[in-house]
Amino acid sequence: MTSYKLSDENPGYGAFRKICLGSTSRTINDRLSNAKKHLLLTTSFDEVNASALEIAHKEKSLEAELEGVKVTFLPYFIKATVYALQKDSRRGTPLFNTTIEIEDRGSGSFDYHYLRHNSYNIGYAVATEDRLRVPNVKEADKKSLLQISDEVYRKSSAIRKDPMLKSVKDIVAYSDLTNGTFTISNIGSIGGKHATAIPNFPETSILVAGKIEGKILPLSLTFDHRLVDGAYAVEFMNDIKEFLQSEEKLSGL
Secondary structure, three states: OOEEEEOOOEOOOEOOEEEEOOHHHHHHHHHHHHHHHHOOEEEEEEEEEOHHHHHHHHHHHHHHHHOOOOOOOHHHHHHHHHHHHHHHHOOOOOOOOEEEEEEEEEOOEEEEEEEEOOOOOEEEOEEEOOEEEOOEEOOHHHOOHHHHHHHHHHHHHHHHHOOOOOOOOOOOOHHHHOOOOEEEEEHHHHOOOOOOOOOOOOEOEEEEEOOOEOOEEEEEEEEEOOOOOHHHHHHHHHHHHHHHOOHHHHHOO
16 A cells, blocks of 8 residues: 655655555556556547437346346446457457567567457456556456446445455455456546546556546547557447447347
8 A cells, every 4th residue: 555654844845745655556657667668559539429328328227226236337338348349359450459478688679479369358447545456357248238237346346445355355356457458447437538548558458438428428549559550449449439329239238
């Protein structure tokens, strides 16, 4: 956990606190630093007409309530992402759902190897008092919307209760926070509208979903430009939009 130490008064600053990063913060900082160092990041922005999504969410929430499950928009984003990743996998050279391996050749030179995964382990950011945690839904393509909703709610609640996972190991295991292939940050759940994000290294891309306002859902996709061209990223975003705007696909969840 990050600790805060009160230092002596400084003539230039007055009283201040020295922030000492804990092990979790150091791990997060290492991942962020590696992402910035080894990925050539750029971001594509888009918007979704959320009319069909809001209707589907309202109807599914009533159904889920009878089963004691809370449904947010995040499971829909996960399902839309899986849909886009599956379409990507059928292209000649699939470029998303990848992680990166780095081979240090010395003298500041590196070889990069991209691993395209067949499993869809979709991560989601969970804010805690001790920085972010990023669990992932393993094989999200094989789970229903309600199964994903229940898993996300239970694990997010447990992580917020105990970010170090010491007392909630029966709900969240360390393996739940590893081997992700693609991550979503749903900043709209806390009122955020627009943001760019850094991929959860060694993943190479991340989707940000903002707050729906006036039937418009803002999205951003940050990716490694050495691997993905801008036009290809737009195609991927179009696939996500297609799913989230389709009454047929949403009603089938």
